[in-house]
Structure formats: structure tokens, C-alpha cells
Amino acid sequence: MLDRLIEIGLRNRLLVLVMAILVMAAGWRAYTGLPVDAFPDVSPNLVQVFTVTEGLAPEEIETYVTYPVEAAMTGLPGVAKVRSISNFGLSVVNIYFEDGLDIYFVRQLVGERLQEAREQIPAGFGNPEMGPISTGMGQVLFYYLEDTSGNFDLTEMRAVQDWLVKFHLQTVPGVTEVLGIGGWEKQFQVDVRPEQLLRYDVTLDQVIGRIEANNLNVGAQFIEHNAEEFVVRSVGLARGIDDLERIVIKTVDGRPVFLSDLAAVGTGGAVRRGLQTRNGTGEVVAGQVIKLFGTNSSAVIAAVEEKL
Structure with missing residues (x-):
């Protein structure tokens, strides 16, 4: 059988050459489109619910904000466990689902139950919202804004980040959210x-x-x-x-x-609880790009850099 294949190859050298070129082209295309990540994404099937409040203590947040959200999420199909953190001015509820469930389906389930949670939270205690469609490995790029003219302060630079740069970068395919860091919110x-x-x-x-x-x-x-x-x-x-x-x-x-x-x-x-520096020499306004769940990190980074 092997001798027969060798004989056919010798008689049809042009055909073999064309097939070899096609195989090499297909391999190169597959190599360049191969997803590249720093680490494999083994994050669980997770939906996060954030609630920002105005200066409430952790005890009050746990009683009036976190507990109603947790109670509303119990009984959802496919829920593996519910965990929460109540900090000063912030409630974070993590809803873990079984592996294999579609992320968009579980987010739809959580969104339907959030309306029930909002009705149980007292007025003025915050509005619970779902986090971005991403995982802990979704932070793919940091950038900073540089004022070469020296005419803008940190407040103005933060406004440029939040109202110009952010919305342009969010149009890049594969980007689910762009966060502003540093400066002052006007x-x-x-x-x-x-x-x-x-x-x-x-x-x-x-x-x-x-x-x-x-x-x-x-x-x-x-x-x-x-x-x-x-x-x-x-x-x-x-x-x-x-x-x-x-x-x-x-x-x-x-x-x-x-x-x-x-x-x-x-x-x-606005009141802030942190700042962003560059090389430890001065404060800057920076941005953080978070990629969409399941997208190719290298492709998203290349597209964002081109947009920048």
C-alpha cells in the first residue's frame, strides 16, 4: 500500500506540490488565528451583581442590600452556590452556576430576578446591577492618557477618558467594558x-x-x-x-x-479611594480594557491597540 502511494506521488508531482502548499497555507492560517492567553481561563460560570450605596456601613449593606439580592437568586435553575461580600459603600454578590450552562442564558435569569431584589431594597440604598460579561482573566490591557500640551488637569483628563476614549474603545469587537482609573470625576x-x-x-x-x-x-x-x-x-x-x-x-x-x-x-x-501613578513619579489617568467572555485575547488586544 505504501509503495502504491509513493508511486502515485512520483507520477503526479505537481498535484503533490499543490496539496503541500494548501496544507501549509491552512496550517499558517490556523496558527495565526490560534487563541493566545497568558494563562488558561478556568474561571467558573459566574455572574456578579454590584450595588453601590452612599456611605452605608457593612452591617447595613448586608441587611438591606446584600440579603435581598441573595434571597432573590436562590432557586434559580443551575445555581451551584451564592457568595457575597459587603464592604463600606459596596455590595458584591457572586452567583455561581453549573458548568456547561450558557453565560447569556444565566445572565437573563439573574436579570429577571434582579427586579424582585430592587423592590425589596429601601429607596436610596442603591440599585443592583450585573457586572460585565467577563471573568477574572478578562483584564487584557492597561493604557494611560498623556497631556503633551500641559493644558489639562486630572479632572479634565478623566472627563476625556470617561466621555471620549471609553465609548470609542467599547465599539471594538470583543470589548465588554472599559474602566477609568485615576484623576478626579467631575x-x-x-x-x-x-x-x-x-x-x-x-x-x-x-x-x-x-x-x-x-x-x-x-x-x-x-x-x-x-x-x-x-x-x-x-x-x-x-x-x-x-x-x-x-x-x-x-x-x-x-x-x-x-x-x-x-x-x-x-x-x-468626587470622593475617591485610590489613585493611579506611572513609574512612581506622578499621578495619571489610566484605562482598563476588559474583554468579552470567550473571545480571543490576542485579537482583542490587537484591535484595541489599533483603535488607540
């Missing part, structure tokens, strides 16, 4: 003066309520006039410090008391 801050609250007999809850009520646009249907429809709406969404300062908190003898009479309004950075 906020409009209201620094209330206690003596002015006493002077005008206003409570802090009233100030917060009036700011929330006056910072939105409201639609009012339409008016018909001369066979035409005119849309009526109230434009009250604050677009800057001047708009916030002109919010009316109350009236005293027909005179409006504005927010500027009670507080100083300005911009500042």
Missing part, C-alpha cells in the same frame, strides 16, 4: 452655609428636594392654534453653575430665595 458641588439655612428657616432636605425637582425638563403636550400644533415644554435642566445658583428654594414675603443665597456652588472632584 461633580457640581453645593457647599451649604449653615448660618444661611438658619436665617431663612430652610432645612437641608428642602434644599436637596428643590434641587432635584428643579433640575429636569417637563413636557406639557401641545396647543392647537390656527390649525397648527405648538409643542409646550418646560426647560429646567441645569447646564452649568449659573443655572444651579438660580434655583428658587423658597419665597419670603414675595422675594425668592435662590440657592446662591444659601450655598456656594462650584465644581470639584
